[in-house]
Amino acid sequence: MKLPAREITTCLWYDSEAEEAVKFYMSVFKDAKMGRITCYGEEGHDIHGREAGSVMTVEFEIAGRKFVAINGGPVFKFDEAISFQIHCDTQDEIDYFWSKLSEGGEESVCGWLKDKFGLSWQVVPSLLPEMLLDIDTAKSQRVVKAFMQMKKFDIEALKQAYAA
Structure with a gap:
């Protein structure tokens, strides 16, 4: 079975510095672009523990490659x-x-x-x-x-x- 080509986006897991990291990469790579930012809401607070309104994900591009930075907590490094x-x-x-x-x-x-x-x-x-x-x-x-x-x-x- 032939499957259609799919877009692949790299997701980078940060503790709480996703937006700071994206701003840093934007300063290094002159062709970088920031995309949408999503924020945590009240839903799921018992799992994620994040304050409502705090940054959850930041979309960005470097050299045409798509990335998502997520504030997922200190679990993964x-x-x-x-x-x-x-x-x-x-x-x-x-x-x-x-x-x-x-x-x-x-x-x-x-x-x-x-x-x-x-x-x-x-x-x-x-x-x-x-x-x-x-x-x-x-x-x-x-x-x-x-x-x-x-x-x-x-x-x-x-x-x-x-x-x-």
Whole structure:
């Protein structure tokens, strides 16, 4: 049975900072758009415990991708099992996203970071997949060796490792 294509929206669970997080992402991604905001009502208070009128969900878009941020409480936390990759064409783009998204969060290795809300991001050069998929495995292995020693990706260093 062939099913029609469906829209898939990423839902991000926050304790109580969904609107703050969306405003932060809107400041980082210049093409971001905020959508509708829904609020908790009296219904279900015995389950959700939220004050009527407080923000429940915030819809937003980044680069045409739809997201919903929900204030669902402290039950669930983000972890590295899910991350968002930002493919960057220039070192300036890598530096920009790395700086903005890691502020108040934490830097990791190989282009990974967590923002101040605990959401994981990978800030990667657009040319990396091409380098890693090169049929000359010596080239791709030199690139792997180089980036395994990096926190934030350095495009020039990757190009040098690839060309060596």
